[in-house]
Amino acid sequence: MSDELDKLKQAMQNATPPPSDDARDRALRVAAEEFEKTFQGSPETVRPTSQNAPSGGFMRGAVSMFRRLTTREALLTTASVATVVVAVVVTQDFNSLPEDNHGKIIVGEFADTKVGATLQSPQTSTIRQDATSQIVINETAPAAQPLDDGFATGAATSIAGNEVVQQQAPVLDALDVTDQASSSPNTPLVDGRLRTESDGDDEIGVLSFVAPAAPIVMSEESEAVTTERRANVTAPTTSQGIVADMAATAEITIIQPAEPVPAIEANTELFPEADINPLKVASEEPVSTFSIDVDTASYGIVRSSLMNGQLPPRDAVRTEELINYFPYDYPLPAEGEAPFSTSVTVMDTPWNADTKLLHIGIQGFDIAVEDRPPVNLVFLIDTSGSMNDANKLPLLINSFRLMLANLQPEDQVAIVTYAGSAGMALEPTPASDSAKILASLQNLSAGGSTAGQAGLQQAYALAEQMADDGDISRVILATDGDFNVGISDPEKLQSFVEDKRDSGVYLSVLGFGRGNYNDTIMQTLAQNGNGTAAYIDTLAEAQKVLVDQIGGALFTIAQDVKIQIEFNPAEIAEYRLIGYETRALNREDFNNDAVDAGEIGAGHSVTAIYEITPVGSPAVSVDDLRYTQTDAQPASSENGEYAFLKLRYKNPGEDRSILLTTPVFADSDAGLQSEANFAAAVAGFAQLLRDDDRIRGWDIADAQALAQQNMGADPFGYRAELITLMRLADSLK
């Protein structure tokens, strides 16, 4: 608990006077009199103990009494479930196709319930663009009193009776994922609020759905879904400012029938935004810290964009993920030492004759499939309507079939699916029973909205349950990332998976499909859940991730791997880290074992590249300061040292990190020129795709030439494929 709260707690306890005995006696006496009146003529019974407690008869009395109650509490308790009925009529307008389909509806009155909205909007339901947008809210709740007392509800929520809820079961599902998850029989994550199940009128307690971003799902007609849209509903500010804030965004997903609408798919893809790492002056900021990243999702997205004849969105290009997509021929670690080897090479920069590249290659040890310990896998499969594309669910099923063939008989597999709600499709089954697993995979079909968080909860619960005697458990989430029910805010998901990370369950995120791909959420999950993210756009990619590199996908050899480099300002004037923008760490995070960082799987290689400008080079771009002495002298006499590389990692499941150090010299050379040059070519290509102006004077043809000179063995043709992509990008630019 924070200091402020502790202080408040202490002050509050100190300030609370003990209750006076008089007052207590008076209260008890009054209550006893009241009791006598209420229960007149009741028989005397013996003093109760836990042994002689009689039973029965209580419920009957309680129920009949409840019916007669007219107190305010009773009214609220009957109205204990809130819901909103929203009907939206979308008037189609095919003339415009706005890019942004996040609109705002301002709701005027909201102590009411049923939302009947008329949205005149173009194809993508962009409410903001239509002056006539209107959302009407009517009262259907039997709750007689306005809820102005803090049981307040948000714009899109209000009280309705259980009858309504029963008829609107999907809406209830959508409204409160926690309840939904807890009512699921397979989930031990019960949070004590099972009472929201619509099972009668004798409920105690009041629930309101003032959740941030309470999502509402409306389904017109059947599961025939082609397009999904979103709108944000904004609540007006009320006297209960807090409540209004909390209810400020309610997400509405309108699912439309496929038929009459020409399918113009609105692009709702989201990519994390991060500025390119800036140039740093070594004398001012000599230390650079980041977490390694073995995700490869960005490469898959870039490939799928280019193959479709489009340049990828800038933020979708994460340089380090493009570089790390490729296996490199780095030396394997020596037996009995750290789980990975570290090679450092300083070489000329292909795109700038006056700077150098500092190339750091990390290679994890590999483990033969049959030698690896058994794992428990929970496939968490998104079966929402948006997965109903050839390159989504069907590809996913085929990918898992490929993987299944490469599991060991003692591995365990379970399948959890989620759409509008989460459910277990396959109980934990040994991988040897492939017929059963395959049958269950074949039965998957897509439809409904996406309660991603409920699915995650259930998958983690199952994984924890499967893990006995220190087995490795891993949740493999396959989705397009378009979570639209429950928690869909990346920050909230982040704290959710962070909690789960401590349980020792690993997470792999496999992204599928384009159009509504939410890369931000995928990255958030993978980076914070001890996991990796890959993007599967073809069966060949599934082969790479789930078969060729299955060791890396299933078996983590080092976790929380962090890199910190201190540059020697006497030798290095400026430096910049290429890529890893979304992986930056604070300097102090390096030594803090509580700070999460990236994992290395068996056989993974990781590459990081700095562009460094030696002191005195014509490429130095920042002038010395006039008034501040920046000409720092190195603290030690280690002249000629460019930098000092520090690495921290933890062995899987351990809490304490291990430190590795290597000095970097001007002539550091691990004999990896060719591999390093290929990585530099990829780095250059990625920067060109991002329009990074630090690489001006170089073009894609140069990157392609450099890559072609350094193809290496390339047994699977990954590098050859890159050449194709480079050529495509060059033509498209």
Next chain:
Amino acid sequence: METSDETLVELATQGNGEAFGDLLRRHYDSIYRIAFRVMGSREDAEDLAQEVCASLPKKLKSFAGRAKFTTWLHQITINASRDLIRRKQAARRKADGWGEVEILRRDEAAQTQAELDWLTTAMNAMSDDLRETVALVLGEEMTHAEAGEILGISEGTVSWRMSEVKKTLRDMARKEEMLK
């Protein structure tokens, strides 16, 4: 072995006055504490606690036993405090409670006047919702889930409110800093 709340409730609903008395003696103090922390005045807290106790015999029959008794009891307490606040507002007596420093003055050595002033300012800076949440989470050391159940809000909302409380306290600290 102590008789459980649930057993006492069951006996009380069958007319066992002694069981009912035991139940109240067991929980009177927590009713009073919550009431005090929400209302900010001893008189109000004692009145409120009495009101809650007196209303229990009738309400007990509606207690279906599915919630924990304490959860249910605290819901009643919170609701009663809301009613009382509303009644007082209607009577334009808002200045009572946390609105008035003097009421809180105590001569316990444990508490300095400065701390008391700080607390009063803090409680005043909070909305009723936040005060209720604080009374349960900090005052009664409940988990966010338990407090959420009593307040009829999600656990996440409780966490959010607590972060608002923290924010309020930090704002106060900042203002204090500026005055120095």
